[in-house]
Amino acid sequence: MEGLQLLLTGFAAALSWQNLLFAFIGCVLGTLIGVLPGLGPAAGTAILIPLTFKLDATGAIIMLAAIYYGAMYGGTITSVLINVPGEAASVVTCLDGYQMARQGRAGTALGIAAIGSFAGGVVAALALAMVAPPLARFALSFGPPEFFALMFLGMCLVTGLAGKSLAAGLLMTIFGLLLSLIGIDPVRGAPRFTFDVPELYDGLGFVPVVMGLFGVAEILLMIESPFRQLLDTKIKGLWPSREEWKRSSGAIGRGTVIGFVLGLIPGVGAVIPTFMAYIVEKRLSRHPERFGTGVIEGVAAPETANNAYANAAMVPLLVLGVPSSPTIAIIMGAFIINGLTPGPFLFKERPDLVWTVIASFFTGNVILLILNLPLVGLWARLLKVPYQYLCVGTLLFCIVGAYSLKGTVFDVGVMLVFGVIGYFLRKLGLPLAPAVLALILGPFMEKSLRTSLEMSAGDFGIFLTRPISATLLAGAALVIAVSTFKFATLKAMKEAESK
C-alpha cells in the first residue's frame, strides 16, 4: 500500500502539462523510431538523448522512458504490415501478425497489439510500484561488497545470455569495462590510458560510444543493404470482435505475467519473454496447428509480454542501479548525465523524481494507446519515406548529439570510430549488450571493489563472509556454470545432428 500512496503523489507531478508533454513527445518519437525498419529502441534512445540535455532530470527521464516503450510498440507496426520487425522483440509478432495482415485483418492485429501493450504496460507499472519500495529498502543495507557482487551478477547474467559463445560474451564485457576505465582514476586521481590526449582525461563519453555502436553502426548496415520493401496493406477495423476478445484476454493476462517476471531478471532481454509468451499460448491452445496462420493470440501474447517486460525492466535499474539491457543502460546514462545515480539511495534522496517517473509509465501507456489506435495509418505511411533521407537524418542527429554533450568535435570522432567498430561487431555477430552494460557499470564496479578491499585491508574474503554478497556471488557462479553447460550442450547437439 505504501507504494500506491507514493504513486499517487507521483501522479500529481506526472500529470503536470510539462511532464505530459515530455511523455507525449517521447511516445511520438519512440513510435517513429520503432516504425522505421532497422532502428530499434537502443539506437533510438541513444540518438535522441541530445533532445533531453536541456530538460530537468525528471523531464529527461520521462521522455527517454517514453521513447523506449514507444519504440517497443512501433516495432510491431512493421512486423504486422510488411513482415519486417522494427526491433528484435517483434520478431515473433511477424508469425501471426503478418498472416493476419495478408488476410485483410491488419487493423485487428494492430488494435490487439496496442490494447495488449497497454494492458501489459499498466499492470507491470502497477506491480513495479508495489515491488520497488520493499526492494529498495532491502537494498539500502547494501555496502560496497554487496554492490560489487550485485553488479558482477548482473554482468554474468547479461554475458551468459548473450551471443554464441560464453568466451566471446566475456571478452566483450572486459572490453567494455576497460573502455570505462579510461580517464582520471576516481579513487586516487591518477590519469589512466589517456596517452597524453587531453580529451581523454574525462574518459570516453558514454553517449558518443553508444550512438556509434547502435546508431551509426545501424545506419552503415542499412546503407550496405538498403531496405526497399513497399507497403501495400490497407488498415481497417482496429477493434477486435467479441470472439477475438474472448481468445485474446487470457493471452494478454499470461503475457503480462511472463513479461513482468522475466523483466525483473537482468540480461534476459525482450526477445525471450515474447517467444515464451507465444510458446505458452501455443501449448495451451486447443488448435496449436493454427499458430503461424494468423491467430489473434499469437499477436496479443507476445505484444503484451513485450510491453510488460519494458516496464518491469525498470525495476533492476531504479531499485538496484543495474540496467538489464542496452536500452536501459542508455537510460541509466541519462540519469548519470543529470547527476543522479539510480539505485536504492535515489528512492531515499529523490523520491519525487522516482515516483513521478514511475507514474509517467501509466500516463505514457495511455498516450501510446491514444496515439496508436487512431493514428496507426499515419505511422504506416512513414514506411514510404525513402531510406536515403532516413539514413541522413539519423546521422545528422548523431552528429548533433555527440557534439552537444561536451561541445567537442573529438566526441563526434569517437562516435564514428565506435560506429565502425559496431558495424564490424554486428556483421560478425559478436554481442554488444555485455560491452554496453560494462561500459556504464565499470566505474561503479571498480569503486565498489576497491572500497571493499580497502575496508578489508586487501582481504578478498570480505565478499564471502558477508551473507548477501556471498549469495550474489554464488548466483553469479551458478549463472556462469549454467551458461557453460548450455553452450556445451548446444554444441554437442549440433555435432550429433551433423553426424
Place this chain on the structure above:
Amino acid sequence: MKRGWQAAVAALLLIFAVFAYESFKLSLSDTLGPGPGFFPFWLGALGAVLSVILLVQLHLGRVDVSDEALVFEPAGMRSVAAALGGLIAATALLDVLGFRMAMLFLIPFLLVVLGARNRTAIAICAGAGSFGVYHVFFDLLKVPLPVGIFGL
C-alpha cells in the same frame, strides 16, 4: 565468418595486452589498498588469457561460428566507404567551417552517394538539415553547435 572472428579476437587480444601493460606501469597497490592499475591490470590479463583460449577454440573449430564467409556486398561497401569518408571529412572540418556549412556540404553528398536523385528534395534537406537544425538546437533548445571562420 571464422576468419572474421579470429581477426576480431586477435584485435581484442592486442587491446587487452596494451591495457595490461599500461596498467602495470601504474601502481597495482599502495598503502590504502588497491592502486589505480589494480582493476585494469587484472581485467587486461584475464581478457588476454580468454582471447588466447578463444583463438585456440576457433582454430580447433570448437566455437559455434557459421562456416559461411563474411559477406560484404561490393556496391553496398562502396556506399559505406563513401558515406564514412564524407562523415570523416565533415567532422574534421566541423570546427573550421561551422555546423551549418559542414552540413550544407555533407547532406547533399550523402544523399547523392545513397542514390537520391531529386534535386529539389536534396536542396530542401540540405537547407533544413544545416540551417534548420542549427536554428532548432542553437536558438530554441540552447544546445551549442560550432560556428566556423565565416561566422556560420
